Amino acid sequence: MLVIEGLLKRYPDGFEALKGVDVTIEDGELVALIGPSGAGKSTLIRCVNRLVEPTEGTIELNELELTTLNRAGLRRARRRMAMIFQNYALVERLTVMENVLSGRLGSVGFFKSLFRRFPQDDVDNAFALLEKVGLEGLHDRRADALSGGQQQRVGIARALMQDPDILLVDEPTASLDPRTARQVMGLLADLCEEHGLAAIINIHDVPLARDYTDRILGLKAGELVFDGPPEELTDDVLPEIYGGEDWSKEPSEDDEEEEDIRSSGQFLAEEVL
Amino acid sequence: MSGTSSETRTSPRRWRRPPMIADARKRWALYIAIVAYLLWATASIEIDIPRLIEGLDRAREFFAAALTPDFVSRWSDIWTGFIESLTMTAVATSVGVALSIPIGLGAASNLAIRPVYLICRTILAVTRAFHEIILAILFVAMFGFGPFAGVVTLIVSTIGFLGKLIAEDIEAINWDTVEAIEATGASWWQKVIYAVTPQVIPRFIGLSLYRLDINFRESAIIGIVGAGGIGATLTTAFQRYEFESVSAILILIIGTVYAFEYVSGAIRRRVL
Amino acid sequence: MPVEQREDTVVWRRRDKRQAVIHWFVTLGIAAVVLWCFKLIADDTTWEFVWSAPEQGADLAIRMFLPEWFVDIPQLWRDGELWVHVAEYFRQRGLYAMELWDPLVDTIHIATLGTVLGVMIASPLAFLAARNTTPSTTFVRPIALALLVTSRSVNSLIWALLLVVIIGPGMLAGIIAIALRSVGFCGKLLYEAIEEIDENTRDAVKSTGASGMQVLTFGVIPQIAPAFAGISIYRWDINIREATILGLVGAGGIGMALQSAIDTLAWGQVSVIFLAILATVVLSEWVSAKARAAVT
Numbered sequence: 004m005l006v007i008e009g010l011l012k013r014y015p016d017g018f019e020a021l022k023g024v025d026v027t028i029e030d031g032e033l034v035a036l037i038g039p040s041g042a043g044k045s046t047l048i049r050c051v052n053r054l055v056e057p058t059e060g061t062i063e064l065n066e067l068e069l070t071t072l073n074r075a076g077l078r079r080a081r082r083r084m085a086m087i088f089q090n091y092a093l094v095e096r097l098t099v100m101e102n103v104l105s106g107r108l109g110s111v112g113f114f115k116s117l118f119r120r121f122p123q124d125d126v127d128n129a130f131a132l133l134e135k136v137g138l139e140g141l142h143d144r145r146a147d148a149l150s151g152g153q154q155q156r157v158g159i160a161r162a163l164m165q166d167p168d169i170l171l172v173d174e175p176t177a178s179l180d181p182r183t184a185r186q187v188m189g190l191l192a193d194l195c196e197e198h199g200l201a202a203i204i205n206i207h208d209v210p211l212a213r214d215y216t217d218r219i220l221g222l223k224a225g226e227l228v229f230d231g232p233p234e235e236l237t238d239d240v241l242p243e244i245y246g247g248e249d250w251s252k253e254p255s256e257d258d259e260e261e262e263d264i265r266s267s268g269q270f271l272a273e274e275v276l
Numbered sequence: 277m278s279g280t281s282s283e284t285r286t287s288p289r290r291w292r293r294p295p296m297i298a299d300a301r302k303r304w305a306l307y308i309a310i311v312a313y314l315l316w317a318t319a320s321i322e323i324d325i326p327r328l329i330e331g332l333d334r335a336r337e338f339f340a341a342a343l344t345p346d347f348v349s350r351w352s353d354i355w356t357g358f359i360e361s362l363t364m365t366a367v368a369t370s371v372g373v374a375l376s377i378p379i380g381l382g383a384a385s386n387l388a389i390r391p392v393y394l395i396c397r398t399i400l401a402v403t404r405a406f407h408e409i410i411l412a413i414l415f416v417a418m419f420g421f422g423p424f425a426g427v428v429t430l431i432v433s434t435i436g437f438l439g440k441l442i443a444e445d446i447e448a449i450n451w452d453t454v455e456a457i458e459a460t461g462a463s464w465w466q467k468v469i470y471a472v473t474p475q476v477i478p479r480f481i482g483l484s485l486y487r488l489d490i491n492f493r494e495s496a497i498i499g500i501v502g503a504g505g506i507g508a509t510l511t512t513a514f515q516r517y518e519f520e521s522v523s524a525i526l527i528l529i530i531g532t533v534y535a536f537e538y539v540s541g542a543i544r545r546r547v548l
Numbered sequence: 549m550p551v552e553q554r555e556d557t558v559v560w561r562r563r564d565k566r567q568a569v570i571h572w573f574v575t576l577g578i579a580a581v582v583l584w585c586f587k588l589i590a591d592d593t594t595w596e597f598v599w600s601a602p603e604q605g606a607d608l609a610i611r612m613f614l615p616e617w618f619v620d621i622p623q624l625w626r627d628g629e630l631w632v633h634v635a636e637y638f639r640q641r642g643l644y645a646m647e648l649w650d651p652l653v654d655t656i657h658i659a660t661l662g663t664v665l666g667v668m669i670a671s672p673l674a675f676l677a678a679r680n681t682t683p684s685t686t687f688v689r690p691i692a693l694a695l696l697v698t699s700r701s702v703n704s705l706i707w708a709l710l711l712v713v714i715i716g717p718g719m720l721a722g723i724i725a726i727a728l729r730s731v732g733f734c735g736k737l738l739y740e741a742i743e744e745i746d747e748n749t750r751d752a753v754k755s756t757g758a759s760g761m762q763v764l765t766f767g768v769i770p771q772i773a774p775a776f777a778g779i780s781i782y783r784w785d786i787n788i789r790e791a792t793i794l795g796l797v798g799a800g801g802i803g804m805a806l807q808s809a810i811d812t813l814a815w816g817q818v819s820v821i822f823l824a825i826l827a828t829v830v831l832s833e834w835v836s837a838k839a840r841a842a843v844t
């Protein structure tokens with residue numbers, strides 16, 4: 004169970020990306036986090052595994068307070084939370100297998116990992132996961148020689164390799180075509196159910212969120228404005244989250260990327276609706 | 277790769293990272309060759325232990341001197357050499373940059389006609405083949421001792437350096453822009469001015485500033501073979517074991533390079 | 549700014565008035581300084597020598613490439629002794645070229661070992677200097693950067709001068725000189741490569757609970773490996789060129805032979821050395837181009 008209370012994040016430039024968020028996520032619950040660009044979705048999930056340091060508030064994973072952990076404690080806690088990235092974030096020059104096995108880095112000693120001497124159990128598990136995500140036989144392929152959908156599957160396998168309690172997923176489908184996006188979401192949902200995993204999935208594609216998750220959180224300008232089952236997220240509620248025509252607060256960096264994400268999201272919305 | 281894929285069918289499935297060179301014999305041959313070469317090369321270093329021990333004293337002397345640089349006793353020599361280095365740098369860079377433009381244009385295969393291209397490429401290859409010091413030896417033999425030979429040396433190596441990079445830049449430009457300008461009925465020169473120049477100018481300015489920096493550093497060494505600049509003062513100081521003066525000269529050189537780097541950084545930020 | 553309102557028409561200029569004035573002053577100032585430098589150099593030049601340069605050059609070329617007896621060629625031809633002389637000429641040059649073999653191999657050793665040593669010192673420094681891997685931006689990073697700039701601003705020939713005085717003439721001084729100069733060059737390019745890595749990948753490795761060293765070996769080093777290899781090979785190619793002249797100050801390699809040939813005004817030998825250097829440089833350029841294509 005993940006309990007977030009009063010989470011506030013102020014970036015060094017003074018900007019408050021999160022203004023006190025309270026949310027509880029039960030074991031095995033699949034939660035979609037939606038909201039306009041710049042709402043703080045990435046910031047929220049990155050605060051959970053402290054890739055971004057929270058400014059105020061508490062985050063408890065299975066009764067363990069994360070915000071005050073020291074480095075060793077944080078490393079141990081990070082093993083329980085796996086992250087999946089929009090741009091896959093694979094180590095492109097390593098093979099698929101090495102990428103999947105890198106999910107075990109938190110549990111394997113430095114020299115073992117340096118010489119790639121992972122325990123046989125991990126290797127077996129990795130082969131099984133590759134099969135499960137549909138990448139059988141590709142283990143020696145270099146990661147950058149895969150298509151986007153395949154790379155995201157490797158990312159998912161790497162995350163599951165950690166044997167986590169919760170998945171933190173940041174826009175898993177934003178760089179994929181509509182069909183692959185649905186496949187990847189379906190895969191994520193199936194795997195979460197199979198392993199009894201909770202997941203927070205940042206996503207711009209509202210229809211996908213409705214179809215595959217149990218619960219939807221709407222974030223707007225750092226505040227939670229919606230929390231409920233997919234059925235309650237009707238078209239009248241959407242403007243409340245996305246603020247009608249208002250897209251004013253734009254992140255200055257990565258403008259192009261944001262542009263892309265948004266347009267593909269809208270395109271998807273229109274197509275699927 | 278070959279080893280692991282056949283093993284995937286048996287269970288338990290083993291996994292080894294696929295080696296960079298798949299053929300084990302070739303891989304080991306390469307490792308052995310590298311080790312053998314390093315051993316051979318290391319063995320050919322002749323180490324004179326007594327001399328090294330004597331060197332410890334010298335080293336201590338030098339580091340002590342490095343902390344107490346003496347700008348005063350050879351100040352007039354140092355100052356003359358330093359100013360000479362700076363003037364050589366200024367002259368050589370301005371002339372070299374000016375000359376490298378036509379040669380760079382001529383050496384760009386997408387702009388120049390074939391004969392011009394070949395001539396310019398030959399000029400660049402010849403000017404780049406030899407180290408500045410070797411050029412300086414030749415030019416000193418031709419023009420006599422003094423900064424003139426040094427300036428010619430620096431001009432020639434500036435042309436070799438900038439000309440080649442400019443040519444490569446021009447060959448890499450976005451050709452659509454050129455065609456768009458061509459479509460307006462522009463002449464060859466108009467094409468160069470409106471379509472080519474804007475694409476290469478920022479990097480060209482950056483490279484010229486970088487070359488200014490290099491030329492100053494080179495001007496500090498070609499004096500060793502008599503081509504003017506602070507290098508002559510430096511060599512003399514070394515030969516007389518005047519480490520305090522050596523240290524002063526080195527500090528002057530490093531300080532100037534720092535200053536160049538700072539100024540060119542500032543200019544680059546403004547221009548680019 | 550470039551558009552200005554002038555008597556109700558809008559005029560387009562590249563610069564506004566103030567900018568234009570500043571621009572002109574700066575340009576004029578630079579031009580004046582450069583012209584003044586021209587004058588200083590001109591004052592320091594013995595122009596008779598410059599005017600006689602073509603003659604001197606021709607004379608030099610003759611002494612380098614032609615045998616002493618070349619004025620007697622018609623006479624020798626009539627006497628039927630020309631071929632003997634020609635054969636002798638090439639035999640002597642061939643013999644001298646054989647003598648150059650060892651110094652040439654030494655030159656390559658100096659360049660290679662110097663590069664290896666330089667890269668070994670440069671890599672940790674680069675990690676300390678890169679903004680995203682340094683342990684401290686306020687303390688460690690400036691020191692690492694200062695070391696890199698210092699290494700870069702002192703030419704390898706000056707390092708060699710210094711080392712020859714300290715540890716004595718020979719290859720060792722050359723190797724260390726090459727290494728010390730390479731540190732700055734490789735270190736700078738390397739830390740720039742490190743700063744350009746994909747941070748997402750690094751975050752991904754971090755979020756598995758990996759330790760600092762594991763993040764480095766899994767998340768950072770694979771990303772910079774090609775750049776690392778490319779930079780090292782590039783510097784090796786430059787170092788071959790540098791190593792050919794270190795001998796002029798006693799730091800080993802073919803430059804030693806060059807020094808003694810110049811001291812004895814044996815221009816014939818100098819020309820053989822130049823050809824040997826040229827061949828080595830061309831060869832190293834070819835090797836490095838091949839090697840770089842192979843690693844990237």
Ligand SMILES: Nc1ncnc2c1ncn2[C@@H]1O[C@H](COP(=O)(O)OP(=O)(O)OP(=O)(O)O)[C@@H](O)[C@H]1O
Nearest residue numbers: 014016018020039040041042043044045046254261
């Ligand atoms: N390092 C940073 N420094 C300052 N402000 C930041 C930083 N990172 C993010 N922000 C700001 O925090 C806000 C939230 O960013 P975040 O990346 O969490 O948005 P998001 O909801 O994930 O957006 P998107 O859907 O576009 O990914 C944005 O306004 C952004 O500009």
Ligand SMILES: [Mg+2]
Nearest residue numbers: 044045046173
């Ligand atoms: Mg985001």
